[in-house]
Amino acid sequence: MGIPRTGSSQHTPALQTLAVVPLALPGQGMEGAGVSERLTIRLNGADNVVVARVAIPQGTTVEEEGVTAAANIPPGHKIATAAIAQGGLVRKYGQVIGQATAAIAPGEHVHLHNLGMSAEGRDHAIGSEARPTQMAPRRAAWMGIRRPDGRIATRNYIGVLTTVNCSASVARMIADRFRGDALRRFPNVDGVVALTHGSGCGMASEGQPMDLLRRTIGGYARHPNFFAVVIVALGCEANQLTKLLEAEGLTGDKRVFPLTIQETGGTAATVKEAEKRIRTLLQAADAVDREPVPASELVLALQCGGSDGYSGITANPALGAAADILISQGGTVILSETPEIYGAEHLLTRRAASEEAGSRLLEKISWWEEYTARNGGAMNNNPSPGNKEGGLTTILEKSLGAVAKGGTTNLAAVADYAAPVTAKGLVFMDTPGNDPVSITGQVAGGANIVCFTTGRGSAYGCVPAPSLKLSTNTPLYQRMEGDMDINCGVIADGTASVEEMGEVIFNRILEVASGQKTKSEELGVGSEEFVPWQQGAVM
Numbered sequence: 001m002g003i004p005r006t007g008s009s010q011h012t013p014a015l016q017t018l019a020v021v022p023l024a025l026p027g028q029g030m031e032g033a034g035v036s037e038r039l040t041i042r043l044n045g046a047d048n049v050v051v052a053r054v055a056i057p058q059g060t061t062v063e064e065e066g067v068t069a070a071a072n073i074p075p076g077h078k079i080a081t082a083a084i085a086q087g088g089l090v091r092k093y094g095q096v097i098g099q100a101t102a103a104i105a106p107g108e109h110v111h112l113h114n115l116g117m118s119a120e121g122r123d124h125a126i127g128s129e130a131r132p133t134q135m136a137p138r139r140a141a142w143m144g145i146r147r148p149d150g151r152i153a154t155r156n157y158i159g160v161l162t163t164v165n166c167s168a169s170v171a172r173m174i175a176d177r178f179r180g181d182a183l184r185r186f187p188n189v190d191g192v193v194a195l196t197h198g199s200g201c202g203m204a205s206e207g208q209p210m211d212l213l214r215r216t217i218g219g220y221a222r223h224p225n226f227f228a229v230v231i232v233a234l235g236c237e238a239n240q241l242t243k244l245l246e247a248e249g250l251t252g253d254k255r256v257f258p259l260t261i262q263e264t265g266g267t268a269a270t271v272k273e274a275e276k277r278i279r280t281l282l283q284a285a286d287a288v289d290r291e292p293v294p295a296s297e298l299v300l301a302l303q304c305g306g307s308d309g310y311s312g313i314t315a316n317p318a319l320g321a322a323a324d325i326l327i328s329q330g331g332t333v334i335l336s337e338t339p340e341i342y343g344a345e346h347l348l349t350r351r352a353a354s355e356e357a358g359s360r361l362l363e364k365i366s367w368w369e370e371y372t373a374r375n376g377g378a379m380n381n382n383p384s385p386g387n388k389e390g391g392l393t394t395i396l397e398k399s400l401g402a403v404a405k406g407g408t409t410n411l412a413a414v415a416d417y418a419a420p421v422t423a424k425g426l427v428f429m430d431t432p433g434n435d436p437v438s439i440t441g442q443v444a445g446g447a448n449i450v451c452f453t454t455g456r457g458s459a460y461g462c463v464p465a466p467s468l469k470l471s472t473n474t475p476l477y478q479r480m481e482g483d484m485d486i487n488c489g490v491i492a493d494g495t496a497s498v499e500e501m502g503e504v505i506f507n508r509i510l511e512v513a514s515g516q517k518t519k520s521e522e523l524g525v526g527s528e529e530f531v532p533w534q535q536g537a538v539m
Contacts, residue, residue: 076309219444309391312401321502
């Protein structure tokens with residue numbers, strides 16, 4: 001059952017990403033108790049559940065809420081603070097996250113066994129909470145690479161792209177010629193990287209699925225983080241190279257070097273020809289200098305994956321605070337994953353800067369309801385097993401935490417998957433919830449840096465846009481420090497506020513954009529995460 005587009009139910013306050021009362025620093029919480037002394041986190045005074053800050057054994061008295069745990073409550077999971085009748089609404093963040101499927105007593109664990117979806121109406125009220133963006137009085141800067149067309153890069157790669165899966169091995173062979181010490185004389189070149197995919201044939205030569213694939217490849221071919229690209233085709237595939245170049249305006253582009261295996265003479269000949277062309281590019285690619293550029297030149301992709309019960313409390317709102325700072329500097333942030341804002345879309349439509357932006361978002365929500373139903377699924381098939389183990393129960397709960405990444409500024413525009421993002425401010429891009437597929441669309445749209453929050457522990461990396469990973473909890477950061485760039489778990493620990501971590505994230509974004517490597521870059525992760533969205537029948 002879909003969420004009604006309009007509703008007569010009373011509108012509850014929008015999620016406050018910068019004012020979560022229980023997350024004050026030690027000594028600033030209620031009655032002087034610091035977070036580190038509390039067992040739970042209350043997100044809104046109207047909530048009838050709180051979140052376990054640490055593991056709470058059965059029989060433990062939660063003094064700040066006046067309840068006794070009726071079961072073992074894992075960290076990040078919910079505990080009831082009031083009696084909830086069967087069919088009653090369960091609230092977290094001051095918002096409805098579902099209905100009780102059984103009567104719930106105070107102190108009970110609230111999760112899959114007693115909480116289900118709710119069709120509670122949401123008042124989308126397009127633009128009702130839009131307000132002017134407060135621009136920062138002082139401009140921040142970073143060290144970027146200015147391309148001849150004026151666009152700014154955060155990295156300097158040469159790419160090897162493919163039209164079809166059949167040319168993937170050749171593309172990797174080409175990139176392999178430039179591993180090890182092959183680029184030692186070109187310190188300003190970040191690498192020669194092959195980005196391959198599993199599509200391009202066994203599909204209709206025209207139509208929406210092919211348009212999506214071509215738009216994605218075209219977005220990467222034009223990306224400022226690539227000095228140049230070689231596009232390798234087989235020759236007989238549905239995604240014909242000439243059609244791709246024409247559709248994406250790449251015909252005659254001096255940064256794009258097309259090769260077709262069947263015309264060049266086979267595998268070895270194509271690898272040799274591509275290697276020769278790339279070697280002629282390296283000296284020019286290396287002759288770049290970084291220069292001071294304003295923060296307004298950043299296009300930041302916002303992403304969460306492997307979310308847990310802390311995601312909407314720590315890393316996501318902290319990233320939202322950083323997004324607000326970047327937007328106040330004139331920059332752009334791209335929020336995505338349409339299935340993972342489902343049930344929280346009203347928090348975006350209410351601050352839409354235009355009727356068009358709000359209406360387009362609701363159109364995307366409707367499309368996803370129909371799309372999942374047509375394929376025998378439902379929107380609540382998300383959260384994933386890992387999300388649920390981490391404390392998330394319904395898609396409504398997950399979405400309310402996920403949308404916090406978008407901060408508090410106006411929704412400026414809604415973009416199709418992999419379409420060029422030209423608006424400044426907060427832009428929503430329609431993508432699946434699958435993280436690599438979603439980020440592939442964001443980068444194709446022009447994102448030159450990524451921030452990825454995770455509570456379960458994603459090992460994601462991205463090429464050509466560097467990806468910062470933000471841990472939602474301290475145990476995860478300590479366990480996977482080699483993959484995590486920033487620990488937002490300090491918010492739940494009570495040693496930093498959401499606002500303070502927003503500043504930390506923003507400053508790290510500037511450092512990474514200026515060339516500082518992320519953990520995934522140091523590990524060499526990112527070339528296999530290029531995953532265009534596949535739609536339609538495989539024939």
